[in-house]
Amino acid sequence: xxxxxxxxxxxxxxxxxxxxxxxLRLVSAFLWMYxxxxxxxxxxxxxxxxxxxxxxxxxxxxxxxxxxxTFLDVGPEWYMATQVRSGAIDTDLMKxxxxxxxxxxxxxxxxLFSLGVISIPALLIGYTLFDLQLPPxxxxxxxxxxxxxxxxxxxxxxxxxLGSLALVTLDIRSISWAYYSLVSFFAxxxxxxxxxxxxxxVLAEALPFKxxxxxxxxxxxxxxxxxxxxxxxxxxAVWAVVLLLISRWAWSRVRARLVVQGG
Amino acid sequence: MDTLxxxxxxxxxxxxxxxxxxxxxxxxxxxxxxMNVVNLGLIGILVNRFxxxxxxxxxELVFLYCLWLLGHSIFSLFFWHIRTLDDYLVQxxxxxxxxxxxxxxxxxxxxxxxxxxxxxxxxxxxxVSLAYANLGLQWDWTKWVFFILAIVxxxxxxxxxxxxxxCLAFWTGRSRRANSLLMQLNVMIQHYPVDIFGYxxxxxxxxxxxxxxxxxxxxxxxxxxxxxxxDWWWLSYSSPxxxxxxxxxxxxxxxxxxxxxxxxxx
Numbered sequence: 244x245x246x247x248x249x250x251x252x253x254x255x256x257x258x259x260x261x262x263x264x265x266x267l268r269l270v271s272a273f274l275w276m277y278x279x280x281x282x283x284x285x286x287x288x289x290x291x292x293x294x295x296x297x298x299x300x301x302x303x304x305x306x307x308x309x310x311x312x313t314f315l316d317v318g319p320e321w322y323m324a325t326q327v328r329s330g331a332i333d334t335d336l337m338k339x340x341x342x343x344x345x346x347x348x349x350x351x352x353x354x355l356f357s358l359g360v361i362s363i364p365a366l367l368i369g370y371t372l373f374d375l376q377l378p379p380x381x382x383x384x385x386x387x388x389x390x391x392x393x394x395x396x397x398x399x400x401x402x403x404x405l406g407s408l409a410l411v412t413l414d415i416r417s418i419s420w421a422y423y424s425l426v427s428f429f430a431x432x433x434x435x436x437x438x439x440x441x442x443x444x445v446l447a448e449a450l451p452f453k454x455x456x457x458x459x460x461x462x463x464x465x466x467x468x469x470x471x472x473x474x475x476x477x478x479x480a481v482w483a484v485v486l487l488l489i490s491r492w493a494w495s496r497v498r499a500r501l502v503v504q505g506g
Numbered sequence: 507m508d509t510l511x512x513x514x515x516x517x518x519x520x521x522x523x524x525x526x527x528x529x530x531x532x533x534x535x536x537x538x539x540x541m542n543v544v545n546l547g548l549i550g551i552l553v554n555r556f557x558x559x560x561x562x563x564x565x566e567l568v569f570l571y572c573l574w575l576l577g578h579s580i581f582s583l584f585f586w587h588i589r590t591l592d593d594y595l596v597q598x599x600x601x602x603x604x605x606x607x608x609x610x611x612x613x614x615x616x617x618x619x620x621x622x623x624x625x626x627x628x629x630x631x632x633x634v635s636l637a638y639a640n641l642g643l644q645w646d647w648t649k650w651v652f653f654i655l656a657i658v659x660x661x662x663x664x665x666x667x668x669x670x671x672x673c674l675a676f677w678t679g680r681s682r683r684a685n686s687l688l689m690q691l692n693v694m695i696q697h698y699p700v701d702i703f704g705y706x707x708x709x710x711x712x713x714x715x716x717x718x719x720x721x722x723x724x725x726x727x728x729x730x731x732x733x734x735x736x737d738w739w740w741l742s743y744s745s746p747x748x749x750x751x752x753x754x755x756x757x758x759x760x761x762x763x764x765x766x767x768x769x770x771x772x
Contacts (some may be wrong), residue, residue, distance in 0.1 A: 263678055263680070263683075264680065264683050267683040267684060267686075267687055268683065270687060271683075271686065271687055271690055274687070274690055274691070274694070275690070277703075277704075277707065278694050278698070278703060278707070281702060281703045281704055281707070282552075282559075282698060282702055282703075285559075285560050285702045286552065286556050286559070289556055289557075289558075289560070290555075290556050290557070293555050293556055412529070412533075414530055416534075417530060417533045417534035417536075417537040417538075417622065418533055418537055419537070420537040420538060420540070420541045421536065421537040421540035421541055421544075423541075424540065424541040424544040424545060425540065425544060427544075428544045428547065428548060433548060434548055434551055434552065438551060438552075438555050439551055440551065440554055443547075443551070
């Protein structure tokens with residue numbers, strides 16, 4: 244646990260230097276929340292029945308999606324890609340710490356930092372300005388918390404796999420554009436899966452991405468309750484474990500053929 | 507003229523150095539196309555459910571999206587690296603532009619070419635053509651001229667705003683986040699017609715950070731959606747004027763920023 248905090252502290256120090264960055268991140272979160280709730284409100288006045296849920300639930304879903312992004316998306320892939328490009332990855336491999344554990348600690352440390360410094364203020368803005376609702380009861384809140392942790396683990400391992408790819412391709416910038424838009428789409432970050440047309444819905448339900456946003460947020464607004472919620476959490480847990488195993492396997496494979504450029 | 511010739515010479519060198527990475531070009535083009543297909547897919551899902559977005563049908567939205575993309579494509583081909591100006595300042599590599607007897611601005615602009623922009627051009631042309639056919643548009647030559655002007659204005663607007671924000675780095679050291687914020691505004695106005703948002707937002711993207719002139723206002727004109735009974739309807743014709751004004755302001759900001767430069771040393 245100590246090593247997680249050391250990364251949190253480091254992220255904090257980096258941000259204190261660029262205080263301006265903090266404000267810009269907050270403004271950015273504000274803009275996303277602002278825009279998504281306007282889209283849903285305008286669409287609601289157009290066809291109130293088409294949501295399948297109430298306007299409050301829909302706005303909460305949309306705004307929450309933006310708040311979660313402020314801390315979930317820590318992007319271990321960028322750290323890995325940068326280290327590969329500069330050649331500094333060899334110092335990471337020399338550390339007396341398993342690389343996968345190191346990345347998990349680093350990402351989680353940064354995630355906790357963003358959670359405290361950006362997401363909580365963003366959440367407060369959401370509650371006061373954009374009609375973000377609280378979860379209906381405490382047990383829903385707890386389930387949401389568990390689901391969120393699993394969603395984070397799924398996203399971290401997807402990022403780790405993308406980062407491992409950097410060892411093969413040396414650059415992931417161009418692949419990342421397709422990756423981010425596909426993850427956000429199939430995770431239902433902006434538009435929930437229940438609004439998808441049938442064939443896309445079937446696909447999105449089967450893929451692991453919905454673990455990141457759709458499942459935690461559906462639990463939060465109360466469309467997944469009781470057995471459905473537990474089933475969804477089980478789905479997340481299975482994917483988190485599967486992706487963890489794939490990540491460890493993939494890493495051991497690419498590591499064997501690592502080419503370090505520069506010196 | 508000499509400056510222009512020099513610029514193209516620099517661009518040719520940059521292109522040669524980039525062409526070393528053939529595989530990256532292919533994944534880049536595929537990446538950009540997947541991203542755009544997914545973005546339009548999201549809009550498609552919403553329209554599928556709600557029939558239209560605040561009065562904009564699916565092909566009108568495709569047009570809005572791709573008009574932005576066309577202006578942006580020229581920006582992303584030639585001017586994308588303006589966002590990275592702060593790296594040059596932090597690392598002290600900006601010095602190299604100042605010690606040569608040529609305009610530092612031209613040297614900086616000619617530094618890089620981002621060929622992923624080709625994918626934006628392709629996608630934009632395809633999208634606008636499909637929208638044109640599906641909306642049954644019949645433009646006369648004035649509209650075609652305005653269309654070209656709108657694209658060029660779009661490029662100039664995005665380039666000047668990016669450069670002005672990048673110049674912040676001369677004062678603050680870093681400007682990447684500020685430019686991400688601009689990109690975010692751009693994504694919003696690219697995806698949704700500005701009239702879907704609240705009044706304050708419309709004022710911001712019209713008067714303060716005028717990105718709405720990249721696609722929303724010219725699209726109103728090109729799609730015959732101008733409502734002349736409303737105040738400010740003439741904004742739909744104003745993109746070229748806005749672009750020129752921004753070029754003037756940016757030239758001033760750049761000159762001022764250069765006087766602020768102190769090398770980070772190394």
